[in-house]
Structure formats: structure tokens, C-alpha cells
Amino acid sequence: MDARTETVVVHTPAGPVAGRRTGRVDRFLGIPYAEPPTGVRRFAAPVRRGRFSEPFDASRHGATSQRVPLFTTTTIPEPSIAGDDILNLSVVAPATAPSDGHAPFPVVVWIHGGGFLAGSPASPWYDGRSFARDGVIGVTVGYRLGVDGFAPLDDVPTNLGLRDLLLALGWVRENIAAFGGDPGRVTLAGQSAGGAAVLALLSSPAGDGLFQRAVCLSGGLFDGDADGDEAAARGFVERLGERLGVPPTRAGFGSRTAERLQEAVLALRGELDADILPLRPITGDDILPVSVADGLTGHGHDVPLLLGATGDEFDCGAVPEDPRPSRYSPAELLAARAAGTRVTDTLFRAACPRVAASRRDAVAGTWLYSFEWPSPVLGGAAHCVDLPFFFDVLDAPGVTEALGPVPPAELATAMHADLVGFVHGREPGWTRATGVPGDPAREYGRPGAALVADTTGVFDPVVGVRAVSGVVEAC
Structure with a gap:
């Protein structure tokens, strides 16, 4: 030791x-x-x-x-x-x-x-x-x-x-x-x-x-509706059962080791060019x-x-x-x-304003960042x-x-300090987001940008542009 x-x-x-x-x-x-x-x-x-x-x-x-x-x-x-x-x-x-x-x-x-x-x-x-x-x-x-x-x-x-x-x-x-x-x-x-x-x-x-x-x-x-989420997942596990030669049931999959199941899932996902999350939490x-x-x-x-x-x-x-x-x-x-x-x-950045919009009435606040x-x-x-x-x-x-x-x-010092401050209960030093175009986001590490300066631009992943100091630049 x-x-x-x-x-x-x-x-x-x-x-x-x-x-x-x-x-x-x-x-x-x-x-x-x-x-x-x-x-x-x-x-x-x-x-x-x-x-x-x-x-x-x-x-x-x-x-x-x-x-x-x-x-x-x-x-x-x-x-x-x-x-x-x-x-x-x-x-x-x-x-x-x-x-x-x-x-x-x-x-x-x-x-x-x-x-x-x-x-x-x-x-x-x-x-x-x-x-x-x-x-x-x-x-x-x-x-x-x-x-x-x-x-x-x-x-x-x-x-x-x-x-x-x-x-x-x-x-x-x-x-x-x-x-x-x-x-x-x-x-x-x-x-x-x-x-x-x-x-x-x-x-x-x-x-x-x-x-x-x-x-x-x-x-x-x-998102999606509960029936759609579950139907897609069930379709995937049915194909998985066929691949493994077992029924897509608790008993069938229980007869295979976790390692074998994981190998088969990854192989099938690749063959089908499946959704990036073929198995995921379902709603309902x-x-x-x-x-x-x-x-x-x-x-x-x-x-x-x-x-x-x-x-x-x-x-x-x-x-x-x-x-x-x-x-x-x-x-x-x-x-x-x-x-x-x-x-x-479509999968990541668009989720940020959607979440902010869902929480528009949240008294606790929502803050965005972009790395x-x-x-x-x-x-x-x-x-x-x-x-x-x-x-x-x-x-x-x-x-x-x-x-x-x-x-x-x-950059690590600045980002870690922001996260630690949040965990300690301090409110981030930039404006809350409400899910509308023009919501500010802390911008980390863009070449030429100040490491901890608040962005004044639009955090809009769908449109994909940010206005900085009145100048529109590609994100």
C-alpha cells in the first residue's frame, strides 16, 4: 500500500x-x-x-x-x-x-x-x-x-x-x-x-x-407517445429474440448471459442502422x-x-x-x-430550448451553456x-x-468553477432561459471568445446560428 x-x-x-x-x-x-x-x-x-x-x-x-x-x-x-x-x-x-x-x-x-x-x-x-x-x-x-x-x-x-x-x-x-x-x-x-x-x-x-x-x-x-415508444422497443427485442433463438420474454432472455445479450444488441443495432437509443426509458x-x-x-x-x-x-x-x-x-x-x-x-442542442420552454414557469430557473x-x-x-x-x-x-x-x-478551471458554484447553491451568473429565440447561454471555449464571458447571442440549435454583438455567425 x-x-x-x-x-x-x-x-x-x-x-x-x-x-x-x-x-x-x-x-x-x-x-x-x-x-x-x-x-x-x-x-x-x-x-x-x-x-x-x-x-x-x-x-x-x-x-x-x-x-x-x-x-x-x-x-x-x-x-x-x-x-x-x-x-x-x-x-x-x-x-x-x-x-x-x-x-x-x-x-x-x-x-x-x-x-x-x-x-x-x-x-x-x-x-x-x-x-x-x-x-x-x-x-x-x-x-x-x-x-x-x-x-x-x-x-x-x-x-x-x-x-x-x-x-x-x-x-x-x-x-x-x-x-x-x-x-x-x-x-x-x-x-x-x-x-x-x-x-x-x-x-x-x-x-x-x-x-x-x-x-x-x-x-x-x-419524447413520442407511450404506445409508440414501447412499440418500437418491442419490435427491437422481437428481432433480438430471433437473433438469439429465444422468445422475447423474461424466461427467454433470462437464459442468456448479460454479456451475450449486450453483444447481440450492439450487433443488431449496427445491422439495422437502428435508432441511436433502441432500448431506452419508455413513458406510460x-x-x-x-x-x-x-x-x-x-x-x-x-x-x-x-x-x-x-x-x-x-x-x-x-x-x-x-x-x-x-x-x-x-x-x-x-x-x-x-x-x-x-x-x-436534432438530438442534443434542440433539446435545450425545448426543456427551457417546458420549464418556463419554474421558479427555480433554467440556465443554458454551449461547449x-x-x-x-x-x-x-x-x-x-x-x-x-x-x-x-x-x-x-x-x-x-x-x-x-x-x-x-x-478552461477547465472556469468550467469546473461554474459547476461547483451551482452545486454549492449559487445561481449562475447569466440570464435564465425561457425557451425563446435569443435565450443567452454561457459559451465555453470558442476560439477568440473570453473563457467565462456570457454570450449575448442566440442559443437556437434548430436555426443553428448565433448573433454575437450584432453580427450573425455560424454556430
Whole structure:
């Protein structure tokens, strides 16, 4: 063991937990919040984990729901860890307790992305050491993915992955005080599918009271009517059953391992050129009674929301799974961006004003941002490249490969400070959004722009242009 690392035991309502203290940061990794979803519990609602009688060894990351990555090469390092205890969470906290004279720390609960099919809470990009440095406790959560988490099957509760997240939030509410956290100051945050899950839980009556602030990074809406959502998902699982030679039922899919199911889902998705989210939360149940957009008009109005997207998302000159230079010229890429018809605009950026419009009457407020720093490796402000800046972990493994050798540290400082301030309860320093043309957004990292200056322009992903100081420029 490193001489600078020591064991630290925290006594929680869930039982004693033994983590590791390194310098001024405590880490408690892979703490199960639910029983393993195996056997009769595999396609069932999550069951709260029994109390630990002996200190739980939280010195290493727990098992992940992901068995197969979404792509051979992904922007974010996303380790797959074997094991049955996939419903676990990790806590990274300042190595100072409120008993030492400090007030309880605010908490940010992080939901990873991966299209509801993949992703890993054990990524080094999600390490909360910079949050701990700034007086925030970070919690990363694992939840069921793919068929096990989101396939609509007969005699199976819907939206099992969301039910996992709700149970994890309940665990945080009951146990985080033992780590020095304030259960009354919880920010729910996520990126990509994790950001979409944040919006879903913000719109859900089941999420009421479990978190007090919300952050959505590059998350979209999966609207549509309940029957249409479920019909599309059922059509996909029927084809999946044919591929695997089993009926698309609880018993049929239960006869296949999670790894085999995930391999088959990714292969079928590629063959069908399927929706980017072939398996995802569906509406029309007790968790999401109505569409997310409709739910946001009536729920979560007391929860401040920060949301935004990157400038290029999946429309860069290159992508991690195919890093070759784009076949399109810079002029063609710029024209597509200005047209507002890219995947970036239709799936990600368009969600921002729609959400703001749904929350127009929210007393808590909605604030938009736009991440515009172009990675020299990926050829634009690509999906996921904002994460090391928001987490302020530019030295994490995989960052150089995605962002190049010298990503701007001052941009990470500014973005992380804005996020930490929001988590601490401070209102962002720019005007609230209401979902109308001309809504301002914090603009991060556009070449030539001040790093923390408020944009005076239009955040309109559909139109795809921004007016800056009276001059219209392509986004």
C-alpha cells in the first residue's frame, strides 16, 4: 500500500464501510446499494441491500453492468468489471468531516452515459477528486443497461434502470451524512444517456424530493407517445429474440448471459442502422406517466437546472471509432452546422430550448451553456470532450488521446468553477432561459471568445446560428 494511503472506516446506516484516504481525499468504491440482480431478481425491481455486519471493503471499483463497450474504441475510458454486484455506487469525499467544524458538504450524484446500452461508472474521467478539493462530495452510480435495464418484457417492471437510480438516490439520502454530506443539498447530474436520465427523473413524480438541483450535459429527450415508444422497443427485442433463438420474454432472455445479450444488441443495432437509443426509458408507467417534455411542465419546478451540449457532438471531422479525417471539407461542415439539421442539433442542442420552454414557469430557473472548444484530435467540440473540463481532471488517463497534449487548463478551471458554484447553491451568473429565440447561454471555449464571458447571442440549435454583438455567425 502507498505510504500516503490509509484505511478509513465510516459507520453508515447501511453498515460500516472501509475506504481509502489519500492525502485530502477519501474514496469509498463499489458500495452495493441493492442486492445483485441475478436469478429471480434479474428482471425484477431492485431490492435494497441488507445491512453490512462487517466493514465492507470499498477499496476498489465494483462490478459494472457493462460487459461489452458500445464501440471498440471510445472517447471516455470505460472499464468493464466482472461480477454480479453491479448495483453499486462510489463516494469520493473531502477527508474532513463536519465533526471537524465544517458544515455538511453538498453532493453531486453522477449518472454515466452510453446510450442506455453501455458505459461505466468506474471511468477515471469521473473521479471526484477535484470536487472533493472544492468541498463537494461526488457519488457515481451503476445501473442496469440494455435488455436487463430497459427492454419492455411481459411480467417485468418497466424502466428497471431508472428504478435502480431512484433506489440509489434513496441510499444517498439515508447514508450520505455519514460521509460528511448534506442529504438536503443533492445535485443530480449526468451526461449523454445519463443526462437524459436526469431529465427523465426531473420530470417524474417518483423523483420528487430526492435531489434539489440538476445538471444535464449533452442529454436529449425521448419524447413520442407511450404506445409508440414501447412499440418500437418491442419490435427491437422481437428481432433480438430471433437473433438469439429465444422468445422475447423474461424466461427467454433470462437464459442468456448479460454479456451475450449486450453483444447481440450492439450487433443488431449496427445491422439495422437502428435508432441511436433502441432500448431506452419508455413513458406510460408509474415512473414516467407522460413524455419527459410534458412531465417537465409539471414537475421539478423547484429544482434549478443547468443544461447544454457541445457544439459538434457526433458531427465532428472524426469520431473515436473512426478517427480518419472527415470526407467533408471544412466549408461543408460549417454549412451543415449552420443548417441546424445535424445529429448534434436534432438530438442534443434542440433539446435545450425545448426543456427551457417546458420549464418556463419554474421558479427555480433554467440556465443554458454551449461547449465550443474544438479538440485538435477529433476535429471539433465532440461528444464527451467537455467532461474532463467539467470534472477538472485533464491529467486523467485517456485525456491526451482525446484532447491532445495541451488542453487549456484555464478552461477547465472556469468550467469546473461554474459547476461547483451551482452545486454549492449559487445561481449562475447569466440570464435564465425561457425557451425563446435569443435565450443567452454561457459559451465555453470558442476560439477568440473570453473563457467565462456570457454570450449575448442566440442559443437556437434548430436555426443553428448565433448573433454575437450584432453580427450573425455560424454556430
